[in-house]
Amino acid sequence: GGTGSDDFAGGALDQINWSASYGSSSTEFSQGSGHLYFRTKSAPDGYEERILQWGKNSMPYGQDWTASVTVNLPNFTLSTDTIEDPNGGGILRAATEFGLQVMNQDDPNDYAWVSLYYGRNSNTTTFRQFGSAFSKDDARTFSNQNTTTTQADLRTRWDSSSRTLYLEANPGSGWIEVSSHNLGSDSSSWGMGDSSSFVIRIMGMSGRIQEISFNDEVWFDDFSVTGPSSNKPVLLAEPYHHFVKAGDSATM
Numbered sequence: 215g216g217t218g219s220d221d222f223a224g225g226a227l228d229q230i231n232w233s234a235s236y237g238s239s240s241t242e243f244s245q246g247s248g249h250l251y252f253r254t255k256s257a258p259d260g261y262e263e264r265i266l267q268w269g270k271n272s273m274p275y276g277q278d279w280t281a282s283v284t285v286n287l288p289n290f291t292l293s294t295d296t297i298e299d300p301n302g303g304g305i306l307r308a309a310t311e312f313g314l315q316v317m318n319q320d321d322p323n324d325y326a327w328v329s330l331y332y333g334r335n336s337n338t339t340t341f342r343q344f345g346s347a348f349s350k351d352d353a354r355t356f357s358n359q360n361t362t363t364t365q366a367d368l369r370t371r372w373d374s375s376s377r378t379l380y381l382e383a384n385p386g387s388g389w390i391e392v393s394s395h396n397l398g399s400d401s402s403s404w405g406m407g408d409s410s411s412f413v414i415r416i417m418g419m420s421g422r423i424q425e426i427s428f429n430d431e432v433w434f435d436d437f438s439v440t441g442p443s444s445n446k447p448v449l450l451a452e453p454y455h456h457f458v459k460a461g462d463s464a465t466m
Contacts (some may be wrong), residue, residue, distance in 0.1 A: 216268060216270040216272055216273055216439055217270070217279070217440055218270045219436075219437060220263060220438075221234075221248070221436055221437075222245050222248060222249055222434070222435055225245070226281050226315075228267075230270070230299075232266055233267050234265075235266045235267070236264070236265055237262075237265050239253050240254055241253070241264040243417065243430070244353075247433065248435065249433035249435050250266075250433055250434040251431075251432065251433045252264065252418040252432045252433065252434075253382050253426050253428050253430075254420050254424075254425050254426050256425070257423050257424075257425045260297075262419065262420050263417065263418065263419045264419075265315070265412075266283075266415060267415045268416075268439065273411060273441060274374075274408075274411055274412075274441075275374065275409070275411060275412065276408035278441060279371075279439065279440065280369055280370070280371045280372070281370050281371075281414045282314070282436075283367070283369075283434045283435070283438070284434065285329075285434055286363065286364065286365045286432065286434075287310065287330050287332050287365070287374060288364050289311055289332075289340075290426075290430040290432075292333070293308040293425070294307075294334070294337045295308070295423045297423055305333065307333065308333060308334045308421075308424035309421045310420050310424055310426065310451045311329045311330070311331045311345065311417075311418075311421075312327055312329060312330055312417070312418050312419070312434070313328050313330065313345070314368045314369065314370055314415075314416060315327040315416070315417045316413070317415065318404045318413075319403075319412060320406070321351075321404065323350075324336070325347075326346065326348045326349065326379060326381060327346065327347050328343075328344070328345070328346045328368050328369070328370060328381035328382065328383060328392050328393075329347075329417070330366050331343045333422065337452050341360070343358040344359045344366070344368075344390070345358045346381040346393040346461045348395050348402065357381075357393040359390065361383075361385055363385035363386065366383050366384060366385045367381075368382070368383050368435075369384075370382075370414070376396070376398075379394065379397060380396065393443050414439055416434055
């Protein structure tokens with residue numbers, strides 16, 4: 215599996231850890247000062263998204279694993295400008311969303327994410343929430359929980375025995391479930407089996423005319439993927455030859 219971690223401590227993004235960065239040309243990730251920063255190069259005219267894909271292989275469907283990351287999304291000033299939704303949804307206001315995404319490696323239309331969201335619901339009020347999205351064949355459903363936090367740990371957790379994907383957040387007071395999805399049920403099945411695998415990605419979005427600069431201090435940190443392949447035994451001393459009866463234990 216693709217277990218590993220990145221604390222973004224170096225001066226440049228590790229190209230071995232991260233295999234691809236793609237999305238709107240108006241957005242970018244940049245590593246520095248111990249964080250992975252997000253910014254827009256110009257004011258978005260809709261949803262401007264950037265994806266960064268974990269490159270150390272995919273994670274198995276048939277084994278448990280967990281991916282997590284810290285997100286910092288401060289109370290910077292949100293634009294009061296509005297635009298018309300091109301899909302006929304009415305007036306759109308400034309919004310930002312940053313999170314952790316998991317995708318069916320065999321079908322990019324099957325994906326889910328958990329995020330920290332900060333947006334404006336009027337010219338004078340803003341709101342924050344933990345959000346999650348779940349897509350089957352690109353048909354999405356959403357869940358959310360209100361929060362006041364500006365920094366949180368986010369994680370996606372796969373329980374292979376129950377075939378359940380958990381999307382969770384920790385604002386500092388403990389983990390909460392934003393949503394969970396049984397990929398073994400007909401209504402939410404991604405058609406995966408024991409030979410299938412998941413891709414892990416970081417996502418950043420600035421939408422509805424909201425610009426973000428590096429000075430706004432929007433960043434990711436302490437990314438980690440853990441699973442069975444990371445649970446390797448550690449030798450405490452140089453091993454020596456001895457016999458052990460069945461059922462007994464030995465200290466190496």
